[in-house]
Amino acid sequence: MTAQAQIGSEQVFRKIIAHAKEYGFVFPSSEIYDGLQAVYDYGQYGAELKNNIKRLWWQSMTQLNENVVGIDAAIFMHPLTWKASGHVDSFSDPMIDNRDSKKRYRADNLIEDKADAYEAEGQPERAATLRSRMNALLSAEDLTGVRDLILEEGITCPLSGTANWTEVRQFNLMFSTQMGSVADEASEIYLRPETAQGIFVNFLNVQKTGRMKIPFGIAQIGKAFRNEIVARQFIFRMREFEQMEMQYFIRPGEEMNWYEHWKETRLRWHRALGLPESKLRYHDHEKLAHYANAAVDIEFEFPFGFKEIEGIHSRTDFDLKNHQELSRKKLQYFDEEIKESYIPYVVETSVGADRLFLAVLCQAYTEETVEDGEKTKERTYLKLHPALAPVKAAILPLVRKDGLPEKAQAIYDDLKLDFKVIYEEKAAIGKRYTRQDLIGTPFCIAVDYQTLEDNTVTIRHRDTTEQERVPIAELRDRIGRAVSFRSVFEQL
Template structure:
């Protein structure tokens, strides 16, 4: 197993051990590409959503949020192009009976070339892939796979089928009677719920161009490939903004949102060298420009957010298929027009993995006298699932009672934990492993002068403070303002 595989394996193992992510339906041997978020994972996920919502909606006077339904009229997906064109190029290995996305097999080979310092080969292969994708040449994709000796990860053989297109939408029936039921789809994206509500939001909110509509919601895709943990899931969550602009200004807004969104990622404190923009060689049918923000995971650079200039495609399509005018009257230029749209779309689950991967560290703290190490999650304090742990030094002499009194004062404003089991050192390590920024130790001196010891996660330094100041200290350290002001 390679070092990169070890890193991902360790992150996955840590996520399960400490209650971040579990395989779904595990007692029934699981369900491929479906995961459940545990007690700490759901807290971290909610914090990521809050960070996105506050920065996109709360901080912008011209952006509002909605929550549209998962089920929508099936004609919506005909209008959007998903019924006819929402496909991935798939290839099967005849020996393992496994199915793969052809372009991703080739991308993995490019990553291996890069890691092996075969940069010329990587560059040439990337060029061949770009050309094949741009021209929808499925035959060429298979030829590239054969030429570069790409083998099935399971069987290790090169016994491939031809490359075929595979539609990713889940369908079901709506209606009480089988004969009278109608085929509907689980939405493969949340964007269309925004577009079909464009007029409702614009009129009820008296919105003026430019303005945005944001949404966080579930989406569903029949992903054939289950790999790289929560990178590719069949049930996932998106955080999307559709920003409506005057035609002719879309590229200016496209560049502005590129800069804004990258800044949002970097505000969390990650290594800026691990992020990059990757322009689409072949933008989707609705876009005149598209770029991905990619993060360098242990298994290579992968998309975490997409930014697209969608032109007026979606609103125009819905105007045609619904027969309703999807236009805006602009009083500044005295014209009616269908707005153009800039989209920022971020996969919440991928963002979760980005935050977790960026935070995960195995530290060797050994000295000449003693071997010591810790696994620590360096979350930004605002995202940390638990903001503070309150720890009585011992389980006697009134220390637990005092500790719970302090906990009671803090829990209304902060997510906190109480722990009195094992030595104080082991309890510190447990909190490091879940990313708690601060541990508050209550000792005998606390009973005398109402002071406690604060131990900081990242530096492991300790300081003595008054218990009455804990709330303001935690607010300054973990509050949203410190993070949002940098975005």
């Protein structure tokens, strides 16, 4: 990417962030108190869009796969859970401070940004070498070497412009709190940094009560919390976020076959949502997490570059084995087919709901120049997949008199039983169309004087702005076909 193109992408991203706030998708949390860094609230349309994304993922997992079921585990878990998972000892990031600006950074992020800059300058080999050196130092836990690499590369603080860095230190990312009615008797517990462990500790509960046979999966959607040193890029990296995870339990030795299966399945799912193939790619991990023997990210090309939206990991038997050892409870499965007991291996698919929301929003944000008679004008709209759109249709009476509002209200009252629809009568019809375009509503239904004569309405299609006349009796079927999850499922 050239420097000019990078500036253009940054400007587009700023527009998307502004659009998200102005039109009710995402607000800074506690904004009246000047906000809370890296914490955001979803507005009325953002909540609908995010819920649609989560419902689509949930049904894709638990409805289309007869051997995948879902649970909803608690956020609070016994503290030993995080000892067994390795989070107490290993869940940390390398932290470095700039003495002049007094700002704190993740050391690996500073180096990654430098590598991205090399790629933007047309030096991919230099970027790859830099990343390789960084990964080797992090794997060896050589924090002094990481600092030396930062100095060697001439990496400076974005605020102060100096390289007056402290030593690199490890910073645990878990939030801790106390549980107990009396402070002196309170015991330390953690806000979960991932949702996966709630699945692992319930492995046998689900397997026995559901009479599940391996291979089978357990899915979950839930909040997780990480005390990120530096959170950035809007909702891409937050301290409170939501994960959509599925752990797939399999026989030892079969993990790589299932790893490839879910790797391909999940990429196909993202394409079905409307994310173009040209903006999706795999990124294999060079530095593996402590629990994995293989890992790949599905990355989407945001305006700020390719970044992870989902990870597929072969977790081996790390989690169940450690929980068995620490809890002293047997977490084995007896396989009737081979007459053996074993601790299952696991392949994980883990999607960041907030990151996917941001990817969908970035892809949907559309600016185009359109002809308006002899003039041209700029048009902005959200080209959301109809199944994900916060509002499926807007019912708009042409004028606020002569019985048109009453007729439009009757259509609204009927359609709201099946779809998320809205009724709006204020302002000129053109302005109302524009408002719906800006929140991604795929259909606008105009009620006019002809409607009173023959019970037909005009449907305006968001993407093309084309209009067609249809009977009121056909509205439910027409809208239903377009917004149904079935259109996504058929591509899977």
